Amino acid sequence: MELDPQNAISAIQTGVQQASALVVTYSFSVIGAIVLLVVGYIVAGLVERWLYAGLGQVSGFDLTLRRFFSKIARYAVLGLVIVMVLGQFGIQTASVIAAIGAIGLAIGLALQGTLQNIAAGIVLLALRPFRIGEYVEVGSVTGTVEEIGLFATRLRAADGVYLLAPNSTLWTQPVKNFSRNGVRRNDISINIDGEGNIDQIQKAFVKMATGDKRVLSDPAPAAFASDLTDTSVAVTLRYWTSASDFAAVKADFTKGTRNLFQEKQMAAE
CATH class of the missing domain: 1.10.287.1260 (Helix Hairpins)
Structure with a gap:
């Protein structure tokens, strides 16, 4: 063709x-x-x-x-x-x-778990139960908040250990924020025997607290008998400090209470 x-x-x-x-x-x-x-x-x-x-x-x-x-x-x-x-x-x-x-x-x-972390991160950033620099306790996680991300929150433990917690874990548990309110209360107690002078211990407690400028005057420090047994009485000092001074004042007052108790024992002898 x-x-x-x-x-x-x-x-x-x-x-x-x-x-x-x-x-x-x-x-x-x-x-x-x-x-x-x-x-x-x-x-x-x-x-x-x-x-x-x-x-x-x-x-x-x-x-x-x-x-x-x-x-x-x-x-x-x-x-x-x-x-x-x-x-x-x-x-x-x-x-x-x-x-x-x-x-x-x-x-x-x-990525269901990852999306849960993102959703929790958005809620944490919006509601702000804690902020950067605050010391918090959430379940088994305790430390100072260093960064709040969309997936996880980075913290620094009291001993300097690096902590990274998923946001979904932090959101589903109660948050204890030690820094948010700015002030904290502490109680220090000692047990004295039945022959000890409770009034003297209370006065010495209040004097120790009022003599420290880090202790707040409102609420004023107070000392009182908090517990009673057959052989002893527990005397407690209750005081308030700023959140930043809490640890240092607690350590100083614990040492001061021990010294005070020893002085009262020596005076009794």
Whole structure:
């Protein structure tokens, strides 16, 4: 069968025309996609900066939450841009959104524990049961808070040990914050036998407390008989100090109480 030159030329011309049409069509699509990507990238950056600055105007809004929400807004804009770019090439955006949702659901189920930590971190940063620099006890975790992140909280134990606790653990347990109220109360007790002079011990206790400038005058320190047995009476000194002075005053008063007790015993002899 001989090839007709006219038919061959016609077929080639038709193919060239179709190819040219496709090139023109997809060229505009590619150019439009590039423009969308550039504009979307710029807009995403602007939205991130605007939201970060706007949240900074909110009194007491945590820096970590500002960064988190501004980043979320940036990625949301970029995700919308990508969907629009795919639409430029005739891809059904509804299918893309459904696929992204399914992928997000699968990732969420796989990272369920991690997402719990993120949610707990956001709540901790919003409600602030503890802040950086405060000394807290949460379950078996005790230490000074050094950093509150979205996934975990970093603390420093009293002996200098590094602690990293998941936020979900900290949120689901009662928090004992030793620094939040600014003041703390302490009780120091000694037992004296039935022959000891309770009034003298009480006066000596109050004198020791009022003579220390670190002890608060309101509430005023007080000494009282707190317990009674057949052979002894417990005398307790109750006083208040600032949270920062608590440990030092407790150590000094424990030593002072011991010395006071020894002096009273020697005087009795």
